[in-house]
Amino acid sequence: MHRLYETDDISVFWNSDKCRHARKCVTGCPEVFDFKRKPWIDLSQDETQRIWQTIKQCPSGALDIIYNHEVMVKLDKDNNRSTAVDKEGQIIGECDYQENADTITIYHTEVKPEYGGNEIAKRLVYKVFEEADRECKKIVPTCSYAAKLLSN
Ligand code: SF4
Structure with missing residues (x-):
């Protein structure tokens, strides 16, 4: 499954097939990443910088993040x-x-x-x-x- 989560500034890609459930995302930003919630990612719950740093810790590449560059x-x-x-x-x-x-x-x-x-x-x-x-x-x-x- 593929999902795209967006704010005005950032886009977050999620590819569930790649997730190894290492839970780095959940421990890094628990308010943003919650497997029990639907949708499980809520980008409004923390600052962009913290979300960015957390996603960069994802060991599997299931999560990725980019800036939108006003597009x-x-x-x-x-x-x-x-x-x-x-x-x-x-x-x-x-x-x-x-x-x-x-x-x-x-x-x-x-x-x-x-x-x-x-x-x-x-x-x-x-x-x-x-x-x-x-x-x-x-x-x-x-x-x-x-x-x-x-x-x-
Ligand atoms: S950090 Fe990456 S591999 Fe680990 S649970 Fe989150 S999405 Fe899955």
């Missing part, structure tokens, strides 16, 4: 895509998918080159991964970037 990412279900929007409201990246009865096929992910290096593509793809999880649909990545993320 917001959202799901655009009507157009079968997720989009990344800069502070001027311009679309600077998107991840496109096709939805069928049992599958979501991710076939294209692209971010404007001048916005490279900020993992915006990862945020875009995670938005679609989440949608597939919500809809209980299998992810079929024909986009090579999405395929790499799914297998990592």
Whole structure:
């Protein structure tokens, strides 16, 4: 299962398949990470710096954190895509998918080159991964970037 947790400033990626339950997250920031709560991550419960330091202790790579660099990412279900929007409201990246009865096929992910290096593509793809999880649909990545993320 993949999840993306966001504030205005940061995005936190969660890949449950990788978690080894070492509990570094739970002991580092108990108010933020609570396996008994749904959703189990609540980024409003502590300061960004402490959350950042805690996530960097995760030994498995199940958790990852990045700064948003004033780019917001959202799901655009009507157009079968997720989009990344800069502070001027311009679309600077998107991840496109096709939805069928049992599958979501991710076939294209692209971010404007001048916005490279900020993992915006990862945020875009995670938005679609989440949608597939919500809809209980299998992810079929024909986009090579999405395929790499799914297998990592
Ligand atoms: S620190 Fe990482 S490996 Fe350990 S419980 Fe948290 S997410 Fe899982």
